[in-house]
Amino acid sequence: MSWAPAELDLSRPNAARMYDYFLGGSHNFAADRQAADAVLAVAPHVADAARANRAFLRRAVRYALQQGIRQFIDLGSGIPTVGNVHDIAHCVNADARVLYVDVEPVAVAHARALLGVAPQVDVIQADICFPDFILDNPATQRLIDLARPVAVLFVSVLHFIPGDVNAIVEPFRAAASPGSALVISHATSGATTNQTEEVQRLYQRTPTPLQLRPRADVQALFGDFAMVTPQPGAASPSDGAALVPVSHWRPDPEDHVPADGSSASPFLTSFLAGVGMKGPAVMTEQPRPEPTGRCALRPAGRH
Template sequence: MFASPAIKAVPSGMYDEGSAVNEIKAPAGVDPLKPSVARMYDYYLGGKDNFAADREAAEKIIEILPNLPDIARENRDFLIRAVTYLSRQGVRQFLDVGAGLPTQRNVHQVAQELAPESRIVYVDNDPIVLVHARAILAENDRVRAIEADMREPEALVDHPEVREHLDFSRPVAVLLLGVLHFIPDDEEAGKIVAALRTPLAAGSYLVVSHGSIGELSEGQEEEGRKVFSQTSVPGTTSRSLDQVRAFFDGLDLVEPGVVPLHEWRPDADYAVVREGKAGALGGMGRIS
């Protein structure tokens, strides 16, 4: 989810120009036959940084949730509005956990347009994401990208590059956008959020977006489990409004609280057309 328009989105050699479908080449250590949720998300957004296995898995999920590409775009728009709000509140440090693959209007682009001194650390555990990150690092010394896993949150926040780049004695915005629903166990998800909140100073913020897809049939749930069992994530789950709100316990919720993404401080000309029950919730809390 991070790329600068001044940089080619894909480093030289990433694509096979002779391929009829312009398929991306797999970096060393990447299995192109194993679907990745980051590359599936890229496909939902209309990107090209994905393999045939990712597209096949994504299409199976779209069969279950036909408006998932719309939800992905809502999540992107929520990111833009949230980072804009934070920048206007004076936040100059951002930790984007589960950053994903590049697209337009990423955290560093939005933040640095408003405050060029803003510092950003992107975190992901997908090797292809890190390939893209190297292109950014060559051009923007206020951006870092590290390989880490949110399932090991203490190691993430104590990572030497995170601590070197971000000053935790000052406000930091932690972004968990579209990632906690990949932690099916409620207790584990709560522990991840708590561990990421623990080192934050007063004036810091937590931002969360989370899938809330409503009820599915047993057959749909089983098919979804089969698809995600082929990826590196432990599974996926939908959470209710109250469950997502619980991630912000003890924080000062920013108005309008935890709401469907398209209802969180929408732009005056922003409208969403959605069919069906699938959707996503989002919110922001401030540490006082």
């Protein structure tokens, strides 16, 4: 396993590698698969939720591209899978710049191997609890021009971090120029059941236990950014309506619709997503870029 850094503790399950397993990836170890299977035994819809989240990320990146954004900071980017941010962005503009940030060594090693020497893409291993380290990092400064709009992505990462996560998001909101986008998905405490409690208990065995937050706390992370309507063409969302289950945020007609009633599962209904734009003006929406060839990405798959 050339992609596995030598210093890894293989005996302890890790949320990044469990997520890779849920998505059908192969960068995980026995302890990860065991823990992920235990989660799936209690809550089979967690895999649907992971796929739906990945599809949200793809649509949110495309939305940002439609707004003319050409720079992306993907925080808690995970182990590369199908439809990474740079894959999507480069379908629209080969010069788009993408900075990946993750704390997990396998995610970072695999991203580095995949990216090679692509000059518009970089990866740093960092804990997002230290936003200034990321903003001041030479890789960030080389790649990202904060005087121009940037999309900052916190997709399925903040619910692994305890405490005041606004202290993490706020410096990025402040550093971003007008026209920038903030993309967040977050598991919330809206529908607590025995199942969700059991899943939380299983994640206690990982270095990053789940931190479910109320919807209002997730909404507050957008600060004064203007929320994008989850349905195109709808009026500005009223308070509380801008965050929707990940699979409801501007779904594509071809998006996987969860079967077997899993759309009613708390793992989907409480996994909320939203996109906010920093004022003053949101650019006019441009026609959706049509994916072709290798850009005709499926939301998730074995890699």
